[in-house]
Amino acid sequence: xxxxxxxxxxxxxxxxxxxxxxxxxxxxxxxLKSIASSSAEALKLMEKESYDLVITDIRMPGMDGLELIRTxxxxxxxxxxxxxxxxxxxxxxxxxxxLGAADYISKxxxxxxxxxxxxxxxxxxxxxxxxxxxxxxxxxxxxxxLENRLLDFILDGREIPEKLWKSAAAGIEARYPGQPExxxxxxxxxxxxxxxxxxxxxxxxxxxxxxxxxxxxxxxxEEFAASLQEISDLAGRFQLSAQDSTLNRICTxxxxxxxxxxxxxxxxxxxxxxxxxIRVLFRNKTGIGFSKYMTMMRMEYAKELLRTSNLKIYExxxxxxxxxxxxxxxxxxxxxxxxxxxxxKEIL
Numbered sequence: 611x612x613x614x615x616x617x618x619x620x621x622x623x624x625x626x627x628x629x630x631x632x633x634x635x636x637x638x639x640x641x642l643k644s645i646a647s648s649s650a651e652a653l654k655l656m657e658k659e660s661y662d663l664v665i666t667d668i669r670m671p672g673m674d675g676l677e678l679i680r681t682x683x684x685x686x687x688x689x690x691x692x693x694x695x696x697x698x699x700x701x702x703x704x705x706x707x708x709l710g711a712a713d714y715i716s717k718x719x720x721x722x723x724x725x726x727x728x729x730x731x732x733x734x735x736x737x738x739x740x741x742x743x744x745x746x747x748x749x750x751x752x753x754x755x756l757e758n759r760l761l762d763f764i765l766d767g768r769e770i771p772e773k774l775w776k777s778a779a780a781g782i783e784a785r786y787p788g789q790p791e792x793x794x795x796x797x798x799x800x801x802x803x804x805x806x807x808x809x810x811x812x813x814x815x816x817x818x819x820x821x822x823x824x825x826x827x828x829x830x831x832e833e834f835a836a837s838l839q840e841i842s843d844l845a846g847r848f849q850l851s852a853q854d855s856t857l858n859r860i861c862t863x864x865x866x867x868x869x870x871x872x873x874x875x876x877x878x879x880x881x882x883x884x885x886x887x888i889r890v891l892f893r894n895k896t897g898i899g900f901s902k903y904m905t906m907m908r909m910e911y912a913k914e915l916l917r918t919s920n921l922k923i924y925e926x927x928x929x930x931x932x933x934x935x936x937x938x939x940x941x942x943x944x945x946x947x948x949x950x951x952x953x954x955k956e957i958l
Contacts, residue, residue, distance in 0.1 A: 649673035
């Protein structure tokens, strides 16, 4: 199988040389294709060559790593990004995660750290490669009418009828009789489509929706139904059926400041509304007080980080705006019924 192509970006050429000598490039499914010493050079390389993964430093002259990630996500949607940073740059790394970076590797970089970081994104890339290989065929196998009806139920906050998801699975199964692996693959693609459509309408939900769509061939229909229910439950918790354009803008801003103590102040300034008005709007539109809604956003973000990142618990606490890990753990257990460590063990 062809190796995943990696672009490494760091303004310190010595770091690039050290990374190029790592054994991981010989002993993994990744190949270090190019090294760039600036974001501008990286983007020029990406115009000419295709890369599956970009590993970038944060602090660089000119366009920094955060702006590079933002640009890559806009231009090269399927390219995965990883941040490399020192602990002192963790605030920047946290912002990079919010922009869509899959993970971060702490400096100084070592062969072992690189291997661990690559192992984490391999599952994401494997899934993407699988979808791309059979993407057109999968799209043909899907019932677009059923997809739209499922979306309507989810976004309206209505319970999904059992016969609706069963119809989706049955239609695909009829197209691929006796091929459970194919059925699982198409249902995974179906889930991805549902999530993409929701995030198109509510971009801020990218921080809270589970990115994992992997289904087991032997139980894919049941897992498909459970995943749809999880999405529906999330939409219900966030009261998406009550969202209007103003509340959507507020939530978009809040999600970008989710780890900051003054998130409400910054959001009020960005959307040009008073803090009191925002509080009243949340209560009137969703029936949920602002503080409770913000806590819910932070807890859902913590769940996603526990599922998809290698961040330590205290780092996740900081990323969610909690300076004290004990207080974060207490609130998380109140919200989920499990301590953060226990939650991570149960889902892995």
